[in-house]
Amino acid sequence: MERLRAAAWACVGFLGAAPLAACDDRAAALSRAAAPREAAGAPCSIPREELPPAAGGAWPLPALPLPALPLPALPLPALPLPALPLPALIEQVRPVVVTVATLRAISLPDGRAAPTSPFGRGPPRVERAIGSGFVIAAEGLVLTSEHVVGDAFGIEVQLSDERAFEATVVGRDPALDVALLKLRGAGSLRAASLGSSAPIRPGDDVLVIGNPFGLGPTVTRGIISATSRPMGAGSLDGYLQTDAAINPGNSGGPLFNAAGQVIGIATAIHEGGRGISFALPIDEVLEILPELRETGRVDRGRLGISFQEVTSQLARALRLPRRMGALITEVEPESPGSRLGFRPGDVITSVEGRRVDHARELARELRRSKPGDEVKITYKRGGADRRATVKLERSALRDPPPGRRAPDGRAPTDAGEPPFGVLASDALEGALVESISPQSPAAGHLEVGDVVLDLNGAPVRGGADLTARLLAAGRQDLLLRVRRNGATRYLAVPAR
Structure with a gap:
C-alpha cells in the first residue's frame, strides 16, 4: 500500500498539467474492486500488487488522501522575435x-x-x-x-x-x-x-x-x-x-x-x-x-526671449526658494516678450497654469504653440510673483547676436593678479574676457572669449568698468550675464 501511495504521489508531483486527467482516472480505478490491468505503456501507469482477499472475498482498500493541488496558471513569457x-x-x-x-x-x-x-x-x-x-x-x-x-x-x-x-x-x-x-x-x-x-x-x-x-x-x-x-x-x-x-x-x-x-x-x-x-x-x-x-x-508661436536652466547657484543668487523655472537671458526688441515688459533676470515659473520647473519645459510649451495663441504666464522678478497674458507671433529666424571685440586696447589693471582672476578688454557691448587665472574664483565658470554684459543686474560698459566693479565687489558672490558662442546665459560666480 505504501508503494501504491508513493506511486500516486509521484504521478501528481512530477507530471505536468496535461497528463493529470489520466492520473485522476488511474486513481479512481484503484477504488474499484476488480480493476483490469492497464495496457503496458499507458500514460501514467501505476504499478500495483495483488492483495490477499479479506473475509467474505471483499478487498477493502483504505481511502487514499490525494490532496487537491491547485495548479496556478503559468503564463508563458512572450519571447522576442529572433534578431x-x-x-x-x-x-x-x-x-x-x-x-x-x-x-x-x-x-x-x-x-x-x-x-x-x-x-x-x-x-x-x-x-x-x-x-x-x-x-x-x-x-x-x-x-x-x-x-x-x-x-x-x-x-x-x-x-x-x-x-x-x-x-x-x-x-x-x-x-x-x-x-x-x-x-x-x-x-x-x-x-x-x-x-x-x-x-x-x-x-x-x-x-x-x-x-x-x-x-x-x-x-x-x-x-x-x-x-x-x-x-x-x-x-x-x-x-x-x-x-x-x-x-x-x-x-x-x-x-x-x-x-x-x-x-x-x-x-x-x-x-x-x-x-x-x-x-x-x-x-x-x-x-x-x-x-x-x-x-x-x-509655424510656431514666438515670444521673443532666450532663456536657460536655473542652477542651484543661480537660485541662491536670484534669491529663489529652490531651483525652479526658466531664467530669461535676452529679450528681442519689438517682440511679444519686449512689449510685455520682460527683462533679463525674470524667471518664468508657469505657462497656462502648468508649472515650469526646467527651461526645457518652457521650450516644449513654446515649440507646440501656434502664432496668435494667447498664453497666460507667471514669472518672478525680485522675488515677487507677476502674471501676464501675451499673444504669440509667428516665429522668425534670427542670427545670434555677435560677440565681436572692438578695436580698443586692453583694460589696465592695478596689480599683478586681476580681480576675481579676470582680465578683460572692451567689446562692442560689455567686456571681452581675455584671460582667467587658473586658481581664481572665476576659473570653471567664465571662459576666455566670453562677453560679460551685466554684473549683478547692471550693464557692463567695457573692460575698465568690469575691472573696477570686480575690485569693488571684494569677496561677494557675483551674478554675471555673459554671451558665449552667440548664446546669452547667466553665471553665478561664488567668492572664495
Missing part, C-alpha cells in the same frame, strides 16, 4: 542611407564673400561639405539635418549604389534642425522604416550609418546611454545620447534600433568628450513632418 545577425541587419538598412554633398560660398566674418586672390578679383571661394541623410518616401524624399544644407547653393545626394541626383530643399525647420529634400529624377527608391523613439531605454542597441569625414558609408555600433538630454538653453528637452561614434559627416544620418527602424537623426557630438553623441528622436520629427511636407516650414 537578424548584425551583418544581415546592416545589409538590410544600408540602401536607405544617403550622402548629402553641398556647395556653399565662403564668407568673411563681416558677411562679404571671400575672394579667390589677394587682389579681390575673381569669383567667391566655394566650400564643399559632406553630410548624411536617409530616404523616407519612394518618390525621392530625404530627411537630413538643417545645418547640413543650411546656406548651400548646390546639393547633390548620392545613394548607396553610387547613383547621384541633384536635390532641392522642400522644407526646413531650424528649431529642430531638420530639412526635407526632394531628389530630381530618382524614380522609385527604397524607403527607411520609421520606428518610434518613445520606448527607447538606456542599454538598447543602436547602429549609426553615415559618411564620416567623407570616407564613404560607415557603420558604428553602440547603445543608448541616456534619453531626454537637453543641449543648450531653451533647446529640445529629449535628445537621445549614445556611445555609438558620430563624427563630422554623420550629421543628418539615421540612428537605427536592433529591428532596423530609424529612431533618431544623428545631430551632434560633445566637444572634448569621446563616446558622447546625440540624436534627435524620430517622434519629434514625425510630429512636424506633415506640416513640413505640405508648407515647407513649421
Whole structure:
C-alpha cells in the first residue's frame, strides 16, 4: 500500500498539467474492486500488487488522501522575435542611407564673400561639405539635418549604389534642425522604416550609418546611454545620447534600433568628450513632418526671449526658494516678450497654469504653440510673483547676436593678479574676457572669449568698468550675464 501511495504521489508531483486527467482516472480505478490491468505503456501507469482477499472475498482498500493541488496558471513569457545577425541587419538598412554633398560660398566674418586672390578679383571661394541623410518616401524624399544644407547653393545626394541626383530643399525647420529634400529624377527608391523613439531605454542597441569625414558609408555600433538630454538653453528637452561614434559627416544620418527602424537623426557630438553623441528622436520629427511636407516650414508661436536652466547657484543668487523655472537671458526688441515688459533676470515659473520647473519645459510649451495663441504666464522678478497674458507671433529666424571685440586696447589693471582672476578688454557691448587665472574664483565658470554684459543686474560698459566693479565687489558672490558662442546665459560666480 505504501508503494501504491508513493506511486500516486509521484504521478501528481512530477507530471505536468496535461497528463493529470489520466492520473485522476488511474486513481479512481484503484477504488474499484476488480480493476483490469492497464495496457503496458499507458500514460501514467501505476504499478500495483495483488492483495490477499479479506473475509467474505471483499478487498477493502483504505481511502487514499490525494490532496487537491491547485495548479496556478503559468503564463508563458512572450519571447522576442529572433534578431537578424548584425551583418544581415546592416545589409538590410544600408540602401536607405544617403550622402548629402553641398556647395556653399565662403564668407568673411563681416558677411562679404571671400575672394579667390589677394587682389579681390575673381569669383567667391566655394566650400564643399559632406553630410548624411536617409530616404523616407519612394518618390525621392530625404530627411537630413538643417545645418547640413543650411546656406548651400548646390546639393547633390548620392545613394548607396553610387547613383547621384541633384536635390532641392522642400522644407526646413531650424528649431529642430531638420530639412526635407526632394531628389530630381530618382524614380522609385527604397524607403527607411520609421520606428518610434518613445520606448527607447538606456542599454538598447543602436547602429549609426553615415559618411564620416567623407570616407564613404560607415557603420558604428553602440547603445543608448541616456534619453531626454537637453543641449543648450531653451533647446529640445529629449535628445537621445549614445556611445555609438558620430563624427563630422554623420550629421543628418539615421540612428537605427536592433529591428532596423530609424529612431533618431544623428545631430551632434560633445566637444572634448569621446563616446558622447546625440540624436534627435524620430517622434519629434514625425510630429512636424506633415506640416513640413505640405508648407515647407513649421509655424510656431514666438515670444521673443532666450532663456536657460536655473542652477542651484543661480537660485541662491536670484534669491529663489529652490531651483525652479526658466531664467530669461535676452529679450528681442519689438517682440511679444519686449512689449510685455520682460527683462533679463525674470524667471518664468508657469505657462497656462502648468508649472515650469526646467527651461526645457518652457521650450516644449513654446515649440507646440501656434502664432496668435494667447498664453497666460507667471514669472518672478525680485522675488515677487507677476502674471501676464501675451499673444504669440509667428516665429522668425534670427542670427545670434555677435560677440565681436572692438578695436580698443586692453583694460589696465592695478596689480599683478586681476580681480576675481579676470582680465578683460572692451567689446562692442560689455567686456571681452581675455584671460582667467587658473586658481581664481572665476576659473570653471567664465571662459576666455566670453562677453560679460551685466554684473549683478547692471550693464557692463567695457573692460575698465568690469575691472573696477570686480575690485569693488571684494569677496561677494557675483551674478554675471555673459554671451558665449552667440548664446546669452547667466553665471553665478561664488567668492572664495
